[in-house]
Amino acid sequence: MKKKILLTGSSGTVGREVLKQLIELNKYNITIMCRKSALKKTFIKHFLPKINCIVVDFEQVEKKPEIKEKFDVVIHLAAVIPPLANTNLPLANSINVGATKYLLEQIKKYNSEAFFMYSSSISVYGDRITNPHITTSDPINISFGDHYAKTKAKAESAIQNSALDWTIFRLTAIMGLNNHKISPLMFHMPLNTSIEICTPMDTARAFVNGIEKRNELKNKIFNLGGGENCRTTYEKFLKKNLKINGLGKLKFPKKCFAEKNFHCGFYSDGELLQQITNFRTDTLSDYYQMNSNRVSFFKKTIASMFTPIIRLLLVRKSEPYLAYKSNDESMKKRFFLD
Numbered sequence: 001m002k003k004k005i006l007l008t009g010s011s012g013t014v015g016r017e018v019l020k021q022l023i024e025l026n027k028y029n030i031t032i033m034c035r036k037s038a039l040k041k042t043f044i045k046h047f048l049p050k051i052n053c054i055v056v057d058f059e060q061v062e063k064k065p066e067i068k069e070k071f072d073v074v075i076h077l078a079a080v081i082p083p084l085a086n087t088n089l090p091l092a093n094s095i096n097v098g099a100t101k102y103l104l105e106q107i108k109k110y111n112s113e114a115f116f117m118y119s120s121s122i123s124v125y126g127d128r129i130t131n132p133h134i135t136t137s138d139p140i141n142i143s144f145g146d147h148y149a150k151t152k153a154k155a156e157s158a159i160q161n162s163a164l165d166w167t168i169f170r171l172t173a174i175m176g177l178n179n180h181k182i183s184p185l186m187f188h189m190p191l192n193t194s195i196e197i198c199t200p201m202d203t204a205r206a207f208v209n210g211i212e213k214r215n216e217l218k219n220k221i222f223n224l225g226g227g228e229n230c231r232t233t234y235e236k237f238l239k240k241n242l243k244i245n246g247l248g249k250l251k252f253p254k255k256c257f258a259e260k261n262f263h264c265g266f267y268s269d270g271e272l273l274q275q276i277t278n279f280r281t282d283t284l285s286d287y288y289q290m291n292s293n294r295v296s297f298f299k300k301t302i303a304s305m306f307t308p309i310i311r312l313l314l315v316r317k318s319e320p321y322l323a324y325k326s327n328d329e330s331m332k333k334r335f336f337l338d
Contacts, residue, residue, distance in 0.1 A: 002029045003211065004070060006054075006114075008103070009077030011038045013176050014119065017204030018075060023050055025208070031069070033078070058099035059091065067106040073115045073211050074107055076100065083185050085148035096151035097158070104162045115214050116166040117207055120156050122223070123149035124170065128265035132194035135269040136170070136221045143261045144334055156221075167217040169206060169273065172225035173264055175287055176200040184317035187257050188335075191235040195264045198226040199282040199290075206279035216276045225267035227274065229283040234264070244292050246300035248307050255324035256315060258335040 009015035010032040022030050031052040038044055056064055078099060085092040107114050125134050126141040142149040159166045175197040206224055210217055239250045274280055315321055323331030
């Protein structure tokens with residue numbers, strides 16, 4: 001009999017890949033949990049004949065259904081991510097914490113033998129510029145103003161106290177073609193930050209391969225990153241992507257980028273999850289190539305023509321720069337060393 005999998009967040013960057021890989025394996029009975037509106041998305045509609053659906057809006061607490069159907073594994077990926085998670089705190093609390101607790105209660109009540117797999121975040125480790133090498137034994141040390149990280153830490157705590165078998169993957173910077181586009185949020189990360197990326201495809205593979213590795217994973221936290229071949233600094237990463245997108249060199253005014261109070265680093269113990277789930281296939285070079293393939297010559301030419309305007313618009317949305325120019329002492333203290 002096929003194992004029954006319950007997946008949340010199937011329309012997200014990693015969730016889409018998890019759903020696709022699960023279907024390609026053709027050995028699981030798959031149920032997704034999503035909003036009614038998600039069923040109209042082309043990606044989901046394409047797979048509807050091959051999956052089951054539970055319609056739920058995690059924002060509407062009183063309307064959440066009971067989950068009486070039996071599941072062997074729950075892969076919980078649904079989340080509100082930055083920048084929205086740090087600007088709409090009630091929404092982030094409702095989805096990232098409230099929905100997690102709801103799922104835990106329902107699974108414990110009707111599926112007490114299920115294995116609960118959860119995607120957390122590297123953000124719970126806080127600023128690691130001076131000590132970029134991270135292990136799961138390091139303390140949670142959330143950066144000031146990072147509400148998203150707080151919700152992830154609260155969800156982790158609820159999972160660990162749930163009495164279910166669980167595993168938590170703390171995801172590094174997940175870089176795909178449909179996320180982490182150039183935006184004002186880019187200025188929050190200091191240029192000298194050490195980063196280790198992972199593609200959505202590899203990240204999804206860790207969860208999918210982990211389904212059959214319950215004994216090795218249960219009741220443990222793992223750091224999920226792309227490994228040594230996916231490491232660089234934010235400055236180098238940004239320079240490369242600006243060039244790929246036709247936006248020239250990294251030329252921004254002084255104090256455009258924060259100097260502290262963000263997150264990311266290198267996962268020193270990332271090999272532990274790799275040894276169990278064998279999920280890595282992509283490198284940093286692969287990511288750059290995929291990104292380059294996405295940008296047509298026409299788009300690159302147009303971007304280069306309007307680079308000064310695009311750069312100006314971005315600068316105007318840089319919170320660190322605005323704090324510096326307005327002499328906002330509280331915000332300057334958040335973003336700068338002096």
